Amino acid sequence: MLHPVIERMEADPKRLKDHWSLPREDARFLYLLCRIGRFQRMLEVGTSIGYSTLHLALAASLQDGHVTTIDASAERQAQALQALQEAQLADRVALLQGDALTVLNGLLAQGKAYDFMFIDARKSEYIQYLSLAEALLPVGGVLLADNTRSHRQQTADFIAQITGSSLWEASDLETPNGFVLARKRK
Numbered sequence: 484m485l486h487p488v489i490e491r492m493e494a495d496p497k498r499l500k501d502h503w504s505l506p507r508e509d510a511r512f513l514y515l516l517c518r519i520g521r522f523q524r525m526l527e528v529g530t531s532i533g534y535s536t537l538h539l540a541l542a543a544s545l546q547d548g549h550v551t552t553i554d555a556s557a558e559r560q561a562q563a564l565q566a567l568q569e570a571q572l573a574d575r576v577a578l579l580q581g582d583a584l585t586v587l588n589g590l591l592a593q594g595k596a597y598d599f600m601f602i603d604a605r606k607s608e609y610i611q612y613l614s615l616a617e618a619l620l621p622v623g624g625v626l627l628a629d630n631t632r633s634h635r636q637q638t639a640d641f642i643a644q645i646t647g648s649s650l651w652e653a654s655d656l657e658t659p660n661g662f663v664l665a666r667k668r669k
């Protein structure tokens with residue numbers, strides 16, 4: 484068991500599915516990746532009700548890290564905040580409500596930088612999130628994008644760009660929903 488609040492969320496699979504949360508094993512992968520990478524500045528695009536965010540925040544709490552998470556839905560982010568508070572992890576997370584591209588451009592304008600970025604919002608915008616990731620992540624920064632198999636068509640331009648780019652070392656992972664995992668190399 485990772486955390487009792489995560490377990491409580493998992494006890495209601497319908498609620499998780501209705502809010503497009505990661506499958507359990509994919510969330511474990513996200514958590515482990517962040518633990519192994521010891522990322523301190525983590526950025527998530529697509530909070531929903533905070534299932535994936537809890538995994539990021541738990542990793543953050545164990546390695547003196549912090550999570551910034553973005554979602555257009557204030558209502559879903561309120562549910563995420565409640566879960567984070569119950570888990571006593573809210574101090575590790577900044578919840579930013581708004582359109583992802585607008586918020587990401589704002590973070591860039593503020594000079595923010597991240598070690599890790601998890602992309603899980605509007606699939607047709609992945610290609611634009613990638614341009615912003617190139618500016619927001621330093622060399623060695625890691626990007627994980629969800630749903631690259633389940634939404635293959637909508638993410639095709641993103642997949643072609645990141646796997647064909649000399650800027651990234653990338654793997655198109657054939658997990659059930661599909662993950663693209665990449666490291667910025669220059």
Ligand SMILES: C[S@@+](CC[C@H](N)C(=O)[O-])C[C@H]1O[C@@H](n2cnc3c(N)ncnc32)[C@H](O)[C@@H]1O
Pocket residue numbers: 502503504505528529530531532533534535536553554555556559581582583584603604605608
């Ligand atoms: C797949 S869900 C995120 C699931 C979450 N990462 C998890 O695994 O628990 C996608 C979320 O992205 C948000 N979203 C979609 N398009 C967006 C956009 N353009 N800007 C901001 N948020 C967006 C939706 O409101 C939704 O809550």
